[in-house]
């Protein structure tokens with residue numbers, strides 16, 4: 292389940308980039324493994340994850356949720372990370388890579404704003420300039436995160452083309468990188484984009500399943516669960532939660548996409564259900580497009596899942612059958628969020644609520660161990676939650 | 682009958698003008714290209730509008746968005762080229778993104794393009810190794826050119842590699858830039874053009890990105906066989922209320 296020499300997972304991945312990006316992407320490709328496998332890097336990465344991010348995150352046995360679904364439900368509490376989501380695992384890793392490569396200016400794209408906040412945070416920590424591209428639509432629906440980025444010293448630049456969401460913010464970030472190739476590092480927020488990004492980001496997020504193994508061993512006497520459930524926007528939290536179990540067929544890997552208003556409604560972000568093979572943001576993968584190859588505009592209530600592609604790893608998990616792909620509509624996600632809040636006193640991010648919604652769609656056996664990757668907390672979504680509860 | 686090669690053999694200071702198909706109105710493209718040819722432009726680059734054009738600046742992005750809204754499709758473009766070819770004999774190059782080619786079906790795309798009278802392609806996000814593995818043979822068989830880009834960051838070694846694989850010409854991206862984002866050529870760009878001149882490459886070269894007026898066109902012609910103008914022309918079309926007149930004025934402004 293690893294990439295080949297050209298950065299492909301089976302049929303998916305690679306680096307479909309204009310020549311203007313060749314030098315930068317190649318520089319990263321030539322250096323990333325050597326950097327992240329060095330002892331000094333590992334030491335600093337682990338140190339920051341522990342002391343700054345607050346890892347390891349708990350693997351919490353959700354008693355009342357378990358009772359309701361008549362199985363053993365564990366929540367991997369990525370919501371308890373500093374800045375409130377899994378995104379910071381990746382930004383800590385990449386900012387150390389950027390420093391190693393002597394880059395002075397950091398650019399990023401963001402959807403929900405979680406990756407933008409996590410990037411602005413590590414830039415503040417390292418004293419580096421930070422520019423975050425964010426779709427105009429997302430700037431409106433994720434206002435608290437925009438304010439956080441600004442307070443952290445980042446410049447938030449609105450992406451005004453296309454659907455004005457994550458896809459377009461990503462286009463703008465890539466164009467910035469083309470125009471500023473020498474001093475700039477593109478700190479991508481998910482397991483998407485040209486090789487080596489999907490592999491590098493998956494490696495940084497793999498801390499999630501690395502901890503899970505030890506925690507499950509301790510709590511259940513076995514270092515693997517029966518199922519892992521994670522939501523998929525680009526796919527980074529899912530990649531991290533699945534990573535150390537990709538080769539263990541006993542573990543069912545369940546990816547939950549955002550159905551939006553339903554997969555036949557035309558208002559959806561369920562890429563594997565309505566998409567086909569093609570190229571988006573430099574990667575060959577599954578994406579939502581028409582028969583002319585024009586990328587279509589996705590829709591989800593959740594800004595972090597509102598993306599018309601999935602990372603190449605997930606395209607491969609889907610095509611090979613290794614992964615199970617489910618979907619949750621806006622309403623199902625909202626219901627699941629309210630349910631978790633009532634039963635366990637945890638307000639999840641809207642993205643993570645999609646993973647929780649899968650609980651109702653699976654026939655569990657009584658004594659299964661199920662891990663749900665609770666990728667983030669709901670603070671940023673309060674406005675939506677308050678509006679929708681009425 | 683390799684039109685591009687012949688053009689470089691017989692002409693100097695080549696002016697290649699880019700136009701987005703289906704812009705400003707869906708049916709304008711045939712007339713625009715005919716007018717360009719009538720005004721003695723040497724080569725035409727027709728942009729196949731794409732929803733996510735990573736290598737293009739705001740002007741061309743915007744024109745692509747409008748063209749897509751106008752209802753442009755690849756088959757529509759092919760039909761426009763059939764019309765164009767009834768009167769126009771200068772080389773026509775299609776510029777677009779690899780996903781469009783893949784969804785059409787690469788083989789059908791190249792064959793169809795050949796049949797309607799296209800001479801070459803610029804597909805910026807088509808990786809060199811994939812071109813070699815999957816498409817080079819058919820392009821050679823059809824006598825079609827694949828034009829690769831080089832940038833100020835491209836190493837001499839890679840330039841030679843791209844020169845070896847390119848046919849038609851090499852597209853020299855003038856600066857660290859997306860299309861249309863910089864004006865005037867700076868000293869460091871000129872140093873870069875000179876570096877490439879000194880490599881004595883097999884292909885002819887056209888300079889593109891940021892060429893917008895007579896002055897930058899002339900400078901480009903000192904270091905290459907000519908230049909490509911895109912965004913500046915699209916702007917002229919956008920502001921025009923008489924296409925014929927605007928096109929003639931634009932070309933005279935560059936070449937006259």
Ligand SMILES: Cc1ncc(COP(=O)(O)O)c(C=O)c1O
Pocket residue numbers: 376377378402403404405406480481482522523524525526527528529594595596640642643666667668
């Ligand atoms: C809390 C949370 N979960 C999930 C996602 C989706 O991203 P990915 O699929 O890369 O984990 C986001 C993205 O913003 C997020 O903020």
